[in-house]
Amino acid sequence: MLIALGFLVGLAAVVAGAELLVRGASRAAAALGISPLVIGLTVVAYGTSAPELAVSLSASASGRPDLAVANVVGSNVFNVLAIVGLCAVVAPVAARARVVRREIPVMVVVTLAFVALAADGAVTRLDGVLLLVGMVVLAWFTLRSERTEAPAASSSPAPTNLALDAALVLAGLVLLVAGARWLVGAATATAAALGVSELVIGLTVVAAGTSVPELATSLVAVLRGQRDIAIGNIVGSNLFNVLGILGISALAAPGGLRVVEQVLALDAWVMLGAAAILLPMAITGAAVVRWEGVVLLVGYVAYTAVVVAVATGAIAVPAAWTVTLAVALPVLLVAGGAWRQQQAAR
Numbered sequence: 001m002l003i004a005l006g007f008l009v010g011l012a013a014v015v016a017g018a019e020l021l022v023r024g025a026s027r028a029a030a031a032l033g034i035s036p037l038v039i040g041l042t043v044v045a046y047g048t049s050a051p052e053l054a055v056s057l058s059a060s061a062s063g064r065p066d067l068a069v070a071n072v073v074g075s076n077v078f079n080v081l082a083i084v085g086l087c088a089v090v091a092p093v094a095a096r097a098r099v100v101r102r103e104i105p106v107m108v109v110v111t112l113a114f115v116a117l118a119a120d121g122a123v124t125r126l127d128g129v130l131l132l133v134g135m136v137v138l139a140w141f142t143l144r145s146e147r148t149e150a151p152a153a154s155s156s157p158a159p160t161n162l163a164l165d166a167a168l169v170l171a172g173l174v175l176l177v178a179g180a181r182w183l184v185g186a187a188t189a190t191a192a193a194l195g196v197s198e199l200v201i202g203l204t205v206v207a208a209g210t211s212v213p214e215l216a217t218s219l220v221a222v223l224r225g226q227r228d229i230a231i232g233n234i235v236g237s238n239l240f241n242v243l244g245i246l247g248i249s250a251l252a253a254p255g256g257l258r259v260v261e262q263v264l265a266l267d268a269w270v271m272l273g274a275a276a277i278l279l280p281m282a283i284t285g286a287a288v289v290r291w292e293g294v295v296l297l298v299g300y301v302a303y304t305a306v307v308v309a310v311a312t313g314a315i316a317v318p319a320a321w322t323v324t325l326a327v328a329l330p331v332l333l334v335a336g337g338a339w340r341q342q343q344a345a346r
Contacts, residue, residue: 003193007186011209013179014051017172019213024168031162042139045236046244048213049075050172053245055183055210059202060253067187067202068249069123069257072241073267074207075214076111079234080274081300082208083215087222087230088293094231094281102145103235104278106138111275114242115268118259128250128257135243183209199260200311203267204304231281238275262310270303 059067117127221230
């Protein structure tokens with residue numbers, strides 16, 4: 001009961017902290033004349049990933065690299081398969097904005113870069129520096145491109161109280177730090193009590209819990225008809241998870257972050273497959289419709305079942321599981337998008 005209470009309190013603290021951080025930072029960015037699209041891709045995306053940052057940084061600094069890596073990988077899988085899937089069930093999700101559609105292929109490339117860097121079994125401190133440099137370059141390019149394509153978007157700054165916004169950001173950071181410590185401690189205790197590894201807890205419970213802000217933000221955006229913001233939040237969050245969170249965590253961990261065999265053999269490839277699922281949106285502009293949303297949700301349930309089965313020793317991690325989960329779903333969605341375009345042309 002105490003472990004469960006600690007987990008719930010920690011989760012509530014990181015979610016509340018992220019909400020305060022996003023609200024304060026978004027209002028301050030709007031006051032400075034930054035457009036809603038850039039705010040969604042950067043400030044909101046980074047802010048909703050603050051729980052992942054807090055948890056992974058706390059885990060890496062305390063000598064729990066498995067939990068730090070699993071939180072990022074599991075969150076990226078959850079963001080696409082579960083959140084995009086659920087949003088698509090509510091309403092078809094499309095990426096109409098050119099900036100978002102351009103960054104979806106970038107997300108695939110960044111995920112491939114993580115797979116390559118982790119192939120030797122670790123994300124070293126040098127790797128962390130490279131990831132952070134990539135994040136800075138990407139943020140600069142996004143801001144520069146958006147200003148070039150839509151120079152009038154930032155011409156009308158919104159009125160706000162910058163002192164209040166700063167106070168919200170500070171309060172959010174305090175809650176994030178405190179909540180992350182409780183959450184990591186509870187996750188570690190849960191893994192010990194259940195006799196499973198911290199990797200499994202990180203890939204499932206912690207990853208889904210820290211992705212609650214992304215889930216809430218994207219669902220609200222879809223319900224309000226702001227579907228570019230919904231997909232932009234997911235793409236931006238996934239990019240920040242790999243470039244920013246893994247980069248910072250690798251620098252904070254003594255000797256870098258260890259990447260265990262299961263992540264290399266299964267989870268990293270599922271994360272890559274999840275990123276590739278969104279490629280048809282970038283290439284064709286086709287939306288993820290309801291039946292595809294159901295497929296994504298089923299895919300996440302299947303992935304979770306495989307993770308639990310591997311943890312309990314029911315199955316090993318054969319290449320067949322990797323191929324099925326990482327390749328089959330993207331192929332189905334590409335085929336679905338092509339079929340819809342063919343029908344529309346007729």
